[in-house]
Structure formats: structure tokens, C-alpha cells
Amino acid sequence: MSKVTEETVRQVLSKVVEPNSRQDIVSAGMLSGLAVRDGHVTFAVEVDPKRGSEMEPLRKAAEKAVEAMPDVLSVTAVLTAQRQAGANPDGATRGPAAESPQGAQKGGMAPGVKYIVAVASGKGGVGKSTSATNLALALSTLGVRVGILDADIYGPSQPRMMGISGRPSSTDGKILKPMENYGVKCMSMGFLVAEDTPMIWRGPMVQSALQQMLRDVAWGELDVLIVDMPPGTGDAQLTMAQQVPLAGAVIISTPQDIALLDAKKGLNMFRKVDVPVLGIVENMSYFCCPNCGHQSHIFSHGGARKEAEKFGIDFLGEIPLDIEIRETSDGGQPIVVSRPDSPHASVYRDIASAIWSKLEAREGRGRAAPRIVMQ
Numbered sequence: 021m022s023k024v025t026e027e028t029v030r031q032v033l034s035k036v037v038e039p040n041s042r043q044d045i046v047s048a049g050m051l052s053g054l055a056v057r058d059g060h061v062t063f064a065v066e067v068d069p070k071r072g073s074e075m076e077p078l079r080k081a082a083e084k085a086v087e088a089m090p091d092v093l094s095v096t097a098v099l100t101a102q103r104q105a106g107a108n109p110d111g112a113t114r115g116p117a118a119e120s121p122q123g124a125q126k127g128g129m130a131p132g133v134k135y136i137v138a139v140a141s142g143k144g145g146v147g148k149s150t151s152a153t154n155l156a157l158a159l160s161t162l163g164v165r166v167g168i169l170d171a172d173i174y175g176p177s178q179p180r181m182m183g184i185s186g187r188p189s190s191t192d193g194k195i196l197k198p199m200e201n202y203g204v205k206c207m208s209m210g211f212l213v214a215e216d217t218p219m220i221w222r223g224p225m226v227q228s229a230l231q232q233m234l235r236d237v238a239w240g241e242l243d244v245l246i247v248d249m250p251p252g253t254g255d256a257q258l259t260m261a262q263q264v265p266l267a268g269a270v271i272i273s274t275p276q277d278i279a280l281l282d283a284k285k286g287l288n289m290f291r292k293v294d295v296p297v298l299g300i301v302e303n304m305s306y307f308c309c310p311n312c313g314h315q316s317h318i319f320s321h322g323g324a325r326k327e328a329e330k331f332g333i334d335f336l337g338e339i340p341l342d343i344e345i346r347e348t349s350d351g352g353q354p355i356v357v358s359r360p361d362s363p364h365a366s367v368y369r370d371i372a373s374a375i376w377s378k379l380e381a382r383e384g385r386g387r388a389a390p391r392i393v394m395q
């Protein structure tokens with residue numbers, strides 16, 4: 021049992037003084053979201069959005085002070101600012117998170133990673149995480165070195181879908197070693213916070229958490245890091261997309277019109293921040309009868325393809341609604357690894373291969389397609 025508690029962390033932080041007010045951050049009411057779990061400490065320092073960048077030394081000092089405590093295994097300290105009421109999505113460039121100190125230093129994040137690719141959706145429940153996981157694993161079977169970063173901080177799914185439990189370790193108390201399963205590295209807030217702990221983090225904290233998970237995790241050399249984005253197209257997602265050096269984004273959509281409207285918002289969001297949209301994937305595209313194999317197009321099938329055409333964006337493929345996809349992903353053995361010879365696994369592999377080719381083509385290296393390893 022670790023001896024670190026919220027109280028002992030609070031005591032240590034009450035010695036960290038904000039130079040302007042000369043008050044310590046605890047009595048100044050700047051400390052929020054403090055959570056301690058098995059020696060892993062996370063907290064936020066609330067600052068005036070206008071002074072965000074000046075506050076980085078204070079964040080560092082707070083982090084250092086807690087790191088120095090015996091029994092502390094890792095510290096994640098983020099700067100946060102009250103979200104300005106009524107800020108429009110465009111305001112993200114001027115909003116609090118844009119002042120986050122690391123915002124401009126894209127280069128410092130995950131330097132050994134060749135392509136960071138966001139998997140996004142206009143709304144929740146469309147199968148974004150399921151697709152992100154299966155695509156990451158499919159890329160891996162194509163011989164690509166892959167990691168998956170669960171940025172869906174409000175509802176992390178990757179520990180469950182990747183079948184990973186436990187806590188990441190750290191040799192120096194600063195940099196976390198990513199977890200790993202099926203040859204794919206994985207990091208998620210879900211490893212640091214108990215599953216039943218409600219996520220009370222606000223937009224700006226989410227944005228810096230993603231930066232920290234890129235910067236403070238030993239991702240090593242990877243070809244692709246898939247980022248499972250939080251669903252939606254609000255300020256938090258927009259700023260995340262802006263502050264992380266994304267090579268491209270893949271939009272997951274269901275065929276329903278409503279979802280397509282949301283998917284359009286997703287497209288516009290990435291366009292706004294100049295991140296190339298690699299394409300749209302239609303998930304739960306048609307229903308595959310497990311008994312006779314008959315395909316029923318329950319929803320208006322083909323909508324995503326049409327939309328993609330209209331927008332001049334590539335359509336990457338259709339994934340059926342299939343109980344096996346649900347059971348295997350939710351059971352931590354995604355279909356790409358548990359039933360590699362199923363037609364569904366092959367759909368994921370085709371999409372993954374299209375994504376890889378597009379990344380390489382954009383890079384203009386004309387590198388040969390990776391070796392295909394069939395299991």
C-alpha cells in the first residue's frame with residue numbers, strides 16, 4: 021500500500037507559491053481535480069487563461085514537489101483555465117488551451133512516432149473506439165509498428181478493448197512506459213484512474229492531458245500512433261486536433277443521416293485546423309445474419325460513401341454490424357486478432373492498408389507497402 025494520500029499531496033502543494041499573488045496554490049484555490057491512486061498522482065492547477073503561458077514554471081514546480089515525495093510513482097499535473105462561457109469553436113485558437121505552454125512545441129511530443137493519426141467521430145456510440153482498436157491491430161498485422169493512445173478521457177475504452185489491465189510503470193517517476201498487448205503499445209487515462217471514478221475534467225484539462233500522454237510516455241519508435249479521440253466536435257476536440265502534430269484523421273460514421281450530419285462537423289473541424297482527413301469509414305454499415313450470411317441494409321446504406329464523394333474525401337470502407345465484432349472488442353480480443361481469417365478482419369485490414377498507403381503517399385516517399393503477415 022502506498023502511503024501517498026490526497027492529504028499528503030495537498031500538504032506538499034501548499035508549499036508551492038505562485039509568485040504574483042505570493043500565495044501558495046492550495047490556499048489560492050488553484051488546485052483542482054486532485055486524485056491519488058496507488059502512488060499515481062494527477063491534479064490540475066487552475067490559472068487565469070490570459071496568463072497561461074507564464075504559468076508553466078508554476079506547473080513544473082508543483083509537479084516536481086510532488087515527484088519528490090517518497091512513494092510517488094508518477095505525477096500528471098496539468099494547467100487548466102475556466103472555460104470562457106459562450107466561446108465559439110473558432111475561439112479555440114484564442115481560448116485558454118491555446119495558451120497552454122506546450123501548445124506551440126509540437127516537435128517535443130512523441131518524437132519517435134512517424135505518423136499520429138486521429139480516429140474521430142461526430143458523436144458517441146458510432147463505434148469509434150472499436151474501429152480505432154481493430155485498425156491499430158490491423159496495421160500491426162501489416163507489419164507497421166503501432167501504438168494506440170486513448171484520448172477519450174471521459175470514457176476510456178482501450179484498456180477493455182485491448183484486454184489490458186494494471187498500471188503503467190515508470191523507471192524515473194516521470195516518463196511512463198506504455199502498456200502493450202498483441203504487439204501494440206497502448207496508453208489510456210483508464211490505466212491511471214479507477215474505472216468507476218467519474219471524469220470531471222473540463223475541456224482545457226483534457227487538451228493538456230493529451231499533450232502529456234504524448235510527451236510523458238515512452239512511445240519509442242513507431243510508424244503510426246492511433247489516437248482514439250473523444251467523440252464530438254466541440255472546443256476540446258478542436259483544440260486537441262490543433263495542438264497535436266496530426267498527420268491525418270479518419271472519421272468513423274454510421275449510415276444514419278443524423279450521424280452523417282455529425283460526421284460533416286468532424287470533417288469541418290479537421291479542415292479548420294488543416295489536418296488532412298484521410299477518409300471516412302462507415303461502421304455498422306449493414307447487418308450480417310450470423311446464420312445465413314444474408315446482408316440486410318437496416319439503415320440507409322451507402323450514405324457515408326455518398327457524403328464522402330460530395331466532400332471530395334476518400335471513402336475507406338464499410339464495416340458490418342456484427343455481433344462477433346461487438347463481443348470480441350468488448351471482450352478484449354478484437355476480431356482482427358481473435359478471428360484473423362474472418363471476412364470482417366479482412367475488411368479492417370483493407371482499410372488499414374488504405375490508411376497506410378495514404379500516409380506514405382502524403383509523405384511522398386513512395387516506400388513499398390509493408391510486408392503483409394497473414395496469421
Ligand code: ADP
Binds near residue numbers: 341
Ligand atoms: P464509440 O467509441 O463511438 O463511443 P464504441 O467503439 O465504444 O463506440 O462502440 C459502442 C458499442 O458498439 C460497443 O459495444 C461496440 O462493441 C459496439 N460496436 C462497434 N462497432 C460495431 C460493429 N461494427 N458491429 C457490432 N457492434 C459494434
